[in-house]
Amino acid sequence: MDTELPAITCPADLKALPLEKLPELAEKIRQTLIQTLSQTGGHLGPNLGVVELTIALHRVFDTPKDRFVFDVAHQGYVHKMLTGRWDRIHTIRQHDGLNGFLLRTESEHDCYGAGHAGTALSAALGMATGRDLAGGDENVVCVAGDAAFTCGPVFEAMNNVAAHTKRLIVVLNDNEWSIDRNVGAIAKYFNSIATHPAYANLHQKAGKLLEFMLGEDARRIVKKVEDHAKNILLPQSQTPSNRSSLFDEFGIRYYGPIDGHNIPLLIQTFEFLKTQDEPVILHIITEKGRGYTPALNDPGKFHGLGKYSVETGETPSSDKPTYSQVFARSVTDFAKADPKIVAITGAMPGGTGLSVFKKEIPERYFDVGIAEEHAALFACGLATRGQKPFLTIYSTFMQRAFDMIVHDMAIQNLPVRLCMDRGGLSGDDGPTHHGLFDIAYLRGIPGLVHMQPRNEDEFVDMLWTMAGYEAGPIAIRYPRGNGPGVTPKDKPVRLEIGKAEVVADGNDVALVALGDMFPVAEEAKKELEAKGLSVALINPRWIKPLDMDCISTFARKVKVICTLEDHVLRNGFGAGVIEELSDAGIRTPVVRIGWPDQFIEHGTPSVLRKKHGLSVENTVAKIMAALGQ
Numbered sequence: 001m002d003t004e005l006p007a008i009t010c011p012a013d014l015k016a017l018p019l020e021k022l023p024e025l026a027e028k029i030r031q032t033l034i035q036t037l038s039q040t041g042g043h044l045g046p047n048l049g050v051v052e053l054t055i056a057l058h059r060v061f062d063t064p065k066d067r068f069v070f071d072v073a074h075q076g077y078v079h080k081m082l083t084g085r086w087d088r089i090h091t092i093r094q095h096d097g098l099n100g101f102l103l104r105t106e107s108e109h110d111c112y113g114a115g116h117a118g119t120a121l122s123a124a125l126g127m128a129t130g131r132d133l134a135g136g137d138e139n140v141v142c143v144a145g146d147a148a149f150t151c152g153p154v155f156e157a158m159n160n161v162a163a164h165t166k167r168l169i170v171v172l173n174d175n176e177w178s179i180d181r182n183v184g185a186i187a188k189y190f191n192s193i194a195t196h197p198a199y200a201n202l203h204q205k206a207g208k209l210l211e212f213m214l215g216e217d218a219r220r221i222v223k224k225v226e227d228h229a230k231n232i233l234l235p236q237s238q239t240p241s242n243r244s245s246l247f248d249e250f251g252i253r254y255y256g257p258i259d260g261h262n263i264p265l266l267i268q269t270f271e272f273l274k275t276q277d278e279p280v281i282l283h284i285i286t287e288k289g290r291g292y293t294p295a296l297n298d299p300g301k302f303h304g305l306g307k308y309s310v311e312t313g314e315t316p317s318s319d320k321p322t323y324s325q326v327f328a329r330s331v332t333d334f335a336k337a338d339p340k341i342v343a344i345t346g347a348m349p350g351g352t353g354l355s356v357f358k359k360e361i362p363e364r365y366f367d368v369g370i371a372e373e374h375a376a377l378f379a380c381g382l383a384t385r386g387q388k389p390f391l392t393i394y395s396t397f398m399q400r401a402f403d404m405i406v407h408d409m410a411i412q413n414l415p416v417r418l419c420m421d422r423g424g425l426s427g428d429d430g431p432t433h434h435g436l437f438d439i440a441y442l443r444g445i446p447g448l449v450h451m452q453p454r455n456e457d458e459f460v461d462m463l464w465t466m467a468g469y470e471a472g473p474i475a476i477r478y479p480r481g482n483g484p485g486v487t488p489k490d491k492p493v494r495l496e497i498g499k500a501e502v503v504a505d506g507n508d509v510a511l512v513a514l515g516d517m518f519p520v521a522e523e524a525k526k527e528l529e530a531k532g533l534s535v536a537l538i539n540p541r542w543i544k545p546l547d548m549d550c551i552s553t554f555a556r557k558v559k560v561i562c563t564l565e566d567h568v569l570r571n572g573f574g575a576g577v578i579e580e581l582s583d584a585g586i587r588t589p590v591v592r593i594g595w596p597d598q599f600i601e602h603g604t605p606s607v608l609r610k611k612h613g614l615s616v617e618n619t620v621a622k623i624m625a626a627l628g629q
């Protein structure tokens with residue numbers, strides 16, 4: 001590799017590079033990503049797939065005047081490297097370092113943040129419409145992956161594009177992968193285009209032709225090739241005169257598919273597209289993980305991961321199963337004995353562990369794509385027919401389905417099992433992914449049961465309780481990663497709903513610690529006892545219904561109650577305890593440990609817990625202060 005490549009400190013540096021140097025730059029970016037992310041972790045596969053695309057975008061367009069809106073924005077590392085953050089890319093997803101997604105507060109080149117899928121096209125349409133209203137002339141480019149198109153809001157946006165603007169450029173980055181392989185009819189449709197021999201062949205020629213023409217005739221050439229190709233490709237059912245792609249039907253002129261790694265072709269195509277006075281979509285074909293064999297061989301693993309060996313692609317293994325693994329094993333075993341149990345995921349079989357269920361009981365496994373609202377409704381329909389749906393969606397992504405939980409699940413009292421992985425701080429992904437609001441958004445819903453285990457054994461008992469619960473919707477939250485390592489018993493037991501576990505009695509202080517905050521309470525108890533205090537320790541188990549017999553009994557005898565939760569304090573578990581004590585006329589002081597009323601930045605749970613007071617020290621200090629000591 002030529003070491004003479006100058007540093008890229010801004011998009012102007014990229015524009016100053018000779019065209020023939022761009023492949024070398026692409027290689028340098030790839031090597032930087034592979035080396036850097038082996039130490040920081042991150043979304044290696046998606047970013048390796050958009051190196052040439054991002055180079056071409058920054059060659060043709062001018063951010064921050066022109067706007068790039070990336071869907072999910074997990075594939076925004078190359079954009080960051082080309083917009084003045086190359087020298088900080090080694091801090092990606094590290095505390096106080098670069099965020100793993102685009103962030104408006106991080107750079108003027110990041111015009112829109114994300115983290116959750118399906119938002120980019122609507123936001124880009126808003127920007128284009130806002131530009132038109134203001135009489136602006138900037139370009140707006142939406143970059144969305146193939147799986148983003150399984151997301152409802154994308155179709156809601158497409159339904160409006162042609163009515164609102166004449167100038168919008170959409171890039172469909174099609175690598176055939178979501179986190180797992182992309183699913184559903186839309187994935188099949190994209191694949192039918194990308195693999196059609198006539199189209200593929202034409203596009204080889206079109207690509208060559210375009211490269212040769214390099215300019216003003218591009219439009220005529222491309223349009224002629226497109227029309228001809230579409231006449232070959234599209235379903236025979238359509239009359240020859242008005243055959244069009246799905247996108248043309250939405251008023252968005254479709255171009256492609258073209259090779260998403262061919263920089264000159266991409267540049268020429270974007271130069272041509274930016275002259276168009278109609279909304280356009282460019283379908284590019286890319287390889288997720290391109291340039292790194294382990295990632296090409298396992299796009300699912302390398303979609304997003306922690307540290308890995310550059311040489312082998314291997315990642316550190318842990319002998320302790322994660323909550324996700326315990327969940328998937330348990331529900332799969334339950335389902336083997338109960339033919340009514342079905343499992344649903346929103347494009348996250350790996351993260352939720354449900355790839356185990358998919359492998360062992362494929363006929364009752366449903367990956368609906370990035371479609372949490374649909375997943376919840378689909379689960380409701382299943383429940384009306386006597387099925388037992390385990391709707392498995394991260395706490396943060398379940399936010400998408402809130403209305404369905406109220407309107408369809410709770411009002412109709414349907415027995416859907418809501419399994420919310422990543423319940424609590426998510427860590428490196430930051431504020432868009434922390435599962436810190438599910439208690440707040442579920443606690444007010446009448447009739448909905450909600451719980452959290454303090455270890456793996458109790459977790460399986462709770463799942464077993466859910467499997468047998470038919471009285472209405474029931475939810476469980478559990479954290480990312482490992483638990484304390486308590487091996488589940490061979491045969492799980494059904495728990496009494498609304499009944500807490502009193503682990504230790506005490507007369508001065510009662511610690512009521514939910515889920516993965518229980519170990520913090522255990523340590524705080526030791527420190528408080530060392531100060532001569534008598535400390536009760538309660539595992540509440542149930543967020544709703546709260547065991548108020550237990551809690552009020554202790555509240556009447558101790559001097560202070562302390563609740564601990566891996567959730568925001570606002571309308572959280574502790575808030576519920578305060579409400580219920582107040583309703584019962586009990587005035588015992590309650591101190592609460594939990595996340596403050598702000599969005600929590602990215603970083604490791606240990607660093608963030610210490611910084612934001614979810615620590616033993618802060619627990620002890622707040623209790624001692626409440627005791628006036």
Ligand SMILES: Cc1ncc(C[n+]2csc(CCOP(=O)(O)OP(=O)(O)O)c2C)c(N)n1
Binds near residue numbers: 144147177
């Ligand atoms: C609402 C929502 N659900 C699930 C996810 C988890 N997720 C992150 S990226 C991704 C797949 C994105 O696939 P695609 O858009 O094709 O981009 P690629 O990674 O292939 O480049 C998923 C499911 C999310 N970010 N947002």
Ligand SMILES: CC(=O)[C@@H](O)[C@H](O)COP(=O)(O)O
Binds near residue numbers: 115304429480
């Ligand atoms: C970008 C995205 O939303 C997912 O890739 C997410 O980062 C996965 O989170 P986990 O690593 O907790 O499974």
Ligand SMILES: [Mg+2]
Binds near residue numbers: 145173175
């Ligand atoms: Mg994809």
